Amino acid sequence: MAKATKNKKLIALTGATGFVGAHILDRALKEGHRVKAITRRPQQQRSGLEWVAGDLHNKEALKSITREADVLIHCAGIVKARRTEEFHQVNTNTLAHILDLLAHRDQSAGDCHVIFVSSLTARRPHISPYARSKFNAEEILKARGEKFPWTIVRPPAVYGPGDMEILKLFRAMKRGYAPVVGGGDKFFSLIHGRDLAAAILSILDHKTAIHKTLEPDDQKKGGYTVHDVAEAAAAEFGRPVRPLAVPEAFLYTLAFANEALAFATGKAPIFSRHKVREMAHPDWVSDPKTHKAISNWRPEIGLKEGVRETVHWYRERNLL
Secondary structure, eight states, X not given: OOOOOSSOXXXXXXXXXXXXXXXXXXHHHHTTOEXXXXXXXXXXXXXXXXXXXXXXXXXHHHHHHHTTOSEEEEOOOOSOOSSHHHHIIXXXXXXXXXXXXXXXXXXXXXXXXXXXXXXXXXXXXXXXXXXXXXXXXXXXXXXXXXXXXXXXXXXXXXXXXXXXXXXXXXXXXXXXXXXXXXXXXXXXXXXXXXXXHHHHHHGGGOGGGTTEEEOOOOOOXXXXXXXXXXXXXXXXXXXOOXXXXXXXXXXXXXXXXXXXXXXXXXXXXXXXXXXXXXXXXSEEOOOXXXXXGGTTOOOOOOHHHHHHHHHHHHHHTTOO
16 A cells, blocks of 8 residues: 655646546545646546646647646557557657657756656567557657656556456456466466556655666566466356467467458457467566565555456446
8 A cells, every 4th residue: 555645746647538547547636636637538627637638649738738747647558559650659659759848848847757657568579569669668768867757667467447458358257268378377467457556656755766667566476377367257257267278370360350350440459469479478477576666555456356346347337
């Protein structure tokens, strides 16, 4: 659990309408910070929050939220794209552009602590265009950040109420199986959306987190396997949930067909051959050594509680 931040900040937040960003926004306002966030659509007004109309391509909107900010939490990005170069344009170039704006803002505003929400996949940039785009953004931040404070946060798989990307897995588990790519156990870390938000906000009180790369998770030593997730889901669905090994070759064929369909319809495929490579990687376990930089933060939500809460959220909305 993180202590409440003593010094209230003006936070510039990108990605506030997304799954992770929404959790960060809620936590920031709960701790009494002021937030300026970009939105493409009208949003509910909340105390301490100023919505700025625009998107990541809108220079004036980005200037508006960063002009006087004490902290920038940049968690906007894309996980699917119609073309490979789109990952670079959005996930890499946007951060570079924001850093340019910060470099040229009025010096009276002081330093702006840049917190970049990257991805654990950035440890393996060769594995997919998404991973490469996050890694490249990290490298740009490190290269330009010698004169201002920055922190890179690499979350593992994030889940919890509001997460629509993992819904298909829960639907499969409700039917009694939990798919896993290929054979053998694959190990991965997890973190609940609220715990991730608390970890990110705790960085504001930690000078030890400056110029560091952090990999927060729920601190399950050695991570999880699909068997662990299946067991937690079985308790909620009241039926056995068994891991189901799916051959990589089959998934690559399915992904190729999905990419072709997406290309024909002009949509971005969430399930692609690059995604299969990410899923097939045997070790996505966070590095516990990085937790020392935010020593007063502790995750509060374990797997069983997190799965229970997520299933309840889906059921309330008739999604399961």
